[in-house]
Amino acid sequence: MALRHLLCGVMAVGFGFAAVSTPASAQTSGSTLSAVKSKGRLDCGVSQGLPGFSNSDSAGNFTGIDVDLCRGVAAAVFGDPSKVRFRTLSAKERFEALKSGEIDVLSRNSTWTMTRDTQLGIIFAGVNYYDGQGLMVPASLGVSTAAELDGARICTNTGTTTELNVTDYFRSHGMSFELIAFEKTDEVGAAYEAGRCDVYTTDRSGLAAERLKFADPEGHVVLPEIISKEPLGPAVRQGDEQWLNVVKWTHYAMLNAEELGISSENVDQIRDEQAGLVSQGQGNQEIQRLLGLGDDFGAVLGLPKDWAYQVIKQVGNYGEVYEANVGPDTPLKLARGANALWTNGGLQYGMPVR
Numbered sequence: 001m002a003l004r005h006l007l008c009g010v011m012a013v014g015f016g017f018a019a020v021s022t023p024a025s026a027q028t029s030g031s032t033l034s035a036v037k038s039k040g041r042l043d044c045g046v047s048q049g050l051p052g053f054s055n056s057d058s059a060g061n062f063t064g065i066d067v068d069l070c071r072g073v074a075a076a077v078f079g080d081p082s083k084v085r086f087r088t089l090s091a092k093e094r095f096e097a098l099k100s101g102e103i104d105v106l107s108r109n110s111t112w113t114m115t116r117d118t119q120l121g122i123i124f125a126g127v128n129y130y131d132g133q134g135l136m137v138p139a140s141l142g143v144s145t146a147a148e149l150d151g152a153r154i155c156t157n158t159g160t161t162t163e164l165n166v167t168d169y170f171r172s173h174g175m176s177f178e179l180i181a182f183e184k185t186d187e188v189g190a191a192y193e194a195g196r197c198d199v200y201t202t203d204r205s206g207l208a209a210e211r212l213k214f215a216d217p218e219g220h221v222v223l224p225e226i227i228s229k230e231p232l233g234p235a236v237r238q239g240d241e242q243w244l245n246v247v248k249w250t251h252y253a254m255l256n257a258e259e260l261g262i263s264s265e266n267v268d269q270i271r272d273e274q275a276g277l278v279s280q281g282q283g284n285q286e287i288q289r290l291l292g293l294g295d296d297f298g299a300v301l302g303l304p305k306d307w308a309y310q311v312i313k314q315v316g317n318y319g320e321v322y323e324a325n326v327g328p329d330t331p332l333k334l335a336r337g338a339n340a341l342w343t344n345g346g347l348q349y350g351m352p353v354r
């Protein structure tokens with residue numbers, strides 16, 4: 001079914017973001033770790049509400065895999081995952097908030113791209129969710145593939161890769177479209193639900209999350225096409241490798257813990273068993289290094305020796321965090337897929353602690 005009849009003319013509005021080449025200011029360069037330690041908390045930039053990633057309840061309790069990434073960093077630095085202040089940011093505001101020093105880490109379903117990594121004074125520290133962009137339509141439209149969307153009105157968020165990708169996709173497939181972009185995700189959902197657009201496009205994880213807010217979540221279909229790569233992950237300011245390492249290695253610690261079979265549930269037992277073997281030069285050396293039983297792998301990051309133990313004990317390994325927030329038993333019902341460990345055919349791979 002062609003949707004051209006739904007549209008007179010083509011209008012692509014408000015997509016893209018200006019490439020900013022200003023480096024991180026002198027005020028914010030240098031040791032973020034010392035600044036975080038002296039203020040006694042981490043300021044973490046999250047979304048304005050994306051279930052499974054970063055979302056708060058009516059009492060202001062935040063949950064999600066992006067939230068847990070920041071809690072993990074707080075556990076590594078302070079041994080206390082509660083020492084985080086969450087700052088909600090729209091897609092448009094997020095990079096400036098990081099660059100200006102308003103937040104210490106941006107953990108907001110942000111796609112790692114070359115422009116963002118080089119032109120905004122920020123740098124990505126890893127990928128905590130491999131995603132791709134999807135297209136959702138009301139089931140009543142009777143559309144089953146993207147090829148039927150010629151002439152569609154498409155709703156999405158401003159300041160995102162989403163706007164750019166959908167534009168590329170429609171142009172390269174010779175299809176016309178009208179892009180209707182909003183700063184707030186709730187406005188995107190409201191416009192789509194009200195029938196102002198035929199298609200809602202964003203990261204597939206975002207579609208799974210946003211449809212839960214609809215009056216009739218089952219009345220919408222996510223089309224089979226995945227139109228882009230969206231590696232989502234945390235970012236920090238450029239020019240502070242120590243802090244970049246703290247965030248990066250917190251993520252790797254969670255991945256390595258899962259790979260080694262260490263969870264928040266069994267970490268104490270494993271630590272006790274391994275502690276008894278260290279002095280005899282026996283046991284699993286990889287586990288001993290990760291849990292801070294052998295050489296000190298905390299000092300090299302400016303962190304306590306038990307930094308990774310604290311992350312695992314108080315926040316969990318990557319698999320635990322995934323299952324609790326976005327996995328098949330949550331409302332999002334997202335299979336591990338590309339986010340499985342490399343040992344299970346996925347892309348998640350923690351660098352070795354040694």
Ligand SMILES: N[C@@H](CCC(=O)N[C@@H](CS)C(=O)NCC(=O)O)C(=O)O
Pocket residue numbers: 047048049050089090091109110111157159160161162184185202203205206207230232
């Ligand atoms: N991953 C894309 C899209 C990010 C984005 O802003 N997605 C929207 C739709 S999933 C969102 O985060 N909504 C929640 C919010 O704005 O709080 C990017 O980095 O540009």
